[in-house]
């Protein structure tokens with residue numbers, strides 16, 4: 001059985017983030033120690049087949065995070081549309097259908113804050129392109145808890161509102177070019 | 190860098206609050222998902238401008254604060270015909286079976302402000318089953334139960350409910366069932382007649398009737414696996430033979446001993462039928 005992940009890498013994205021998320025997933029090595037959680041805003045009322053498409057493209061299983069499911073090493077999870085995704089102290093997921101945050105459910109802020117509370121310094125996050133301010137509070141909370149944060153460079157993000165509002169709030173976050181983001185994931189161990 | 194606000198608590202401080210409530214009130218939050226509970230408590234602290242000391246003081250000393258806290262902690266977000274395809278599945282896969290029962294008792298456990306209960310009533314009435322049905326709606330939160338009893342909803346919500354209703358391929362127009370007054374819609378007596386709302390705590394209260402149909406949707410996600418199991422056992426024991434159990438779209442029946450006592454009726458919407 002695969003072991004529970006002791007570090008976590010979060011990816012939050014909205015409008016314009018899908019292309020780089022595909023590149024990230026294609027760049028991943030066969031084995032890495034962390035768990036990767038992807039939260040991309042999408043409308044819960046329409047089926048997308050993102051997980052199936054990416055599973056086919058990458059040849060590895062990519063599924064939605066289930067309620068109370070253990071967070072495992074070397075795994076990629078996507079946030080379920082329509083529910084907030086949170087992390088429990090025992091390294092499992094929890095879903096929550098409370099009010100949207102920053103007009104979003106799932107909200108990047110909610111995931112980032114809750115993952116940082118549990119994983120603390122072992123929490124790393126990437127915030128990508130998007131047209132709203134979700135994620136900015138989450139990024140600064142991760143900074144606060146001692147984790148590491150990276151923001152997609154507004155020069156390259158397709159839509160800059162999300163990266164810009166996070167950069168404005170955070171002092172310790174690192175700005176990464178697309179190339180840097182992709183090589184970070186390519187070199188995961 | 191933003192500073193952690195006074196409304197921030199650690200998991201350890203959350204445990205202290207849970208313990209305090211256990212010691213001095215009837216509220217037992219020990220089986221709730223910690224991450225979501227922590228957010229809710231922090232939210233109340235921010236709104237009330239309290240730090241952890243203020244919060245503990247209020248719980249101990251302010252009359253009515255414990256109830257206020259519980260009402261604010263519970264997540265009451267709901268809508269009529271939430272997940273329209275679930276209701277379509279009820280009509281096509283569950284009702285033909287319910288029809289064979291002479292009397293149909295239904296329980297909506299964790300019904301919040303009642304939208305789910307009235308949706309069921311409408312669906313039953315369109316299937317000509319409502320006259321021999323009775324629906325119990327229960328929730329831990331006394332405030333939402335009072336709202337549910339009134340059957341009055343803001344017109345601005347009705348737009349979404351109408352879209353949902355249409356998506357269930359309902360036979361009529363939703364407006365057949367309510368009267369619009371100013372900015373609110375009040376559901377008609379014809380829909381409200383066979384319903385009883387009351388307060389019931391799934392974590393601590395016991396069985397109160399036997400049902401042919403139980404819906405407990407979007408409630409279990411707020412519980413840890415141990416409490417989920419306990420509540421599922423309570424629901425199992427409240428079902429008659431061949432009764433139906435409907436969970437939320439993201440709430441699968443995972444625990445193998447319990448799972449073996451049910452037949453899976455619909456995989457997408459987690460509809461089960463008791464077989465032993």
Ligand SMILES: C[S@@+](CC[C@H](N)C(=O)[O-])C[C@H]1O[C@@H](n2cnc3c(N)ncnc32)[C@H](O)[C@@H]1O
Pocket residue numbers: 097263264265266267268271298299300301302305327328329330333389390391392393405406407408411437
């Ligand atoms: C998100 S609402 C679900 C409403 C509706 N079933 C639906 O799916 O739209 C969850 C409800 O569960 C209730 N709840 C939480 N803990 C409970 C408990 N221990 N016993 C009974 N109800 C509880 C909350 O008060 C809330 O109204």
